[in-house]
Amino acid sequence: MNTEKLINCERKNFQKLIKFRLPHGFMTVGIAIVVLSIIGMCVRAFALEGDLLWLKQLLQKTLLVGMLVMSMSKDKVEDEMTITLRAQSYAIAFVVGVIYALVMPYVEYGVSNVVHSGGEAFKDLGDFQVLLFMLMIQLLFYHNLKRFR
Amino acid sequence: MENTIKVERAILNLTQDELAKKIGVSRQTINSIEANRYVPSTVLALKLSQLFKKPVNDFFKLNADDY
Numbered sequence: 001m002n003t004e005k006l007i008n009c010e011r012k013n014f015q016k017l018i019k020f021r022l023p024h025g026f027m028t029v030g031i032a033i034v035v036l037s038i039i040g041m042c043v044r045a046f047a048l049e050g051d052l053l054w055l056k057q058l059l060q061k062t063l064l065v066g067m068l069v070m071s072m073s074k075d076k077v078e079d080e081m082t083i084t085l086r087a088q089s090y091a092i093a094f095v096v097g098v099i100y101a102l103v104m105p106y107v108e109y110g111v112s113n114v115v116h117s118g119g120e121a122f123k124d125l126g127d128f129q130v131l132l133f134m135l136m137i138q139l140l141f142y143h144n145l146k147r148f149r
Numbered sequence: 150m151e152n153t154i155k156v157e158r159a160i161l162n163l164t165q166d167e168l169a170k171k172i173g174v175s176r177q178t179i180n181s182i183e184a185n186r187y188v189p190s191t192v193l194a195l196k197l198s199q200l201f202k203k204p205v206n207d208f209f210k211l212n213a214d215d216y
Contacts, residue, residue, distance in 0.1 A: 075175075077174070077175035079174035079175055080174070080178075080190050080193060081175070081177070081187055082175070082178075084187075146177070149177055149178075149181045149186065149187065
């Protein structure tokens with residue numbers, strides 16, 4: 001295999017990876033996973049006894065997986081405009097997510113010190129909080145961009 | 150960029166939905182193109198050109214903001 005063929009093969013595989021989307025039916029699967037995770041979180045918080053940290057972490061992961069599945073599934077009619085809007089929503093989610101991760105710890109620290117004298121110690125955001133926020137922003141912006149197109 | 154797709158569509162007596170189905174996009178995309186909120190790709194412009202049997206320049210025009 002010569003170099004040009006190898007480059008073309010890599011380019012094709014790369015394009016395939018970039019264009020990868022789940023079929024539209026996965027949107028329902030994603031929503032179901034998200035709803036079940038939220039119900040599970042409520043049950044764990046209010047009905048089950050004990051700390052059950054493993055269940056909390058498991059439900060956080062399933063919530064993220066559900067939202068990722070929703071984010072990656074195709075629209076009913078997928079065309080170039082929806083692809084553009086999705087790309088825009090990912091770009092916005094990335095920028096807003098970075099700003100959120102940078103600013104939010106200071107906001108939390110400031111608010112907790114204003115509300116309680118002494119307040120909480122300064123702490124960075126966890127990965128779950130940042131990823132959840134980014135996925136939420138992506139899904140909301142994509143929905144809104146489609147509404148106002 | 151301005152376009153006269155609405156006029157071309159009326160000449161062929163097509164609804165937005167029918168035109169969308171013919172070129173494989175959603176009705177909302179046709180609506181956005183007609184309202185000049187979305188500039189279609191070359192592929193889509195050529196599909197429209199084929200359907201309207203007219204060159205792309207006949208229904209897509211650059212305006213002053215594009216220069």
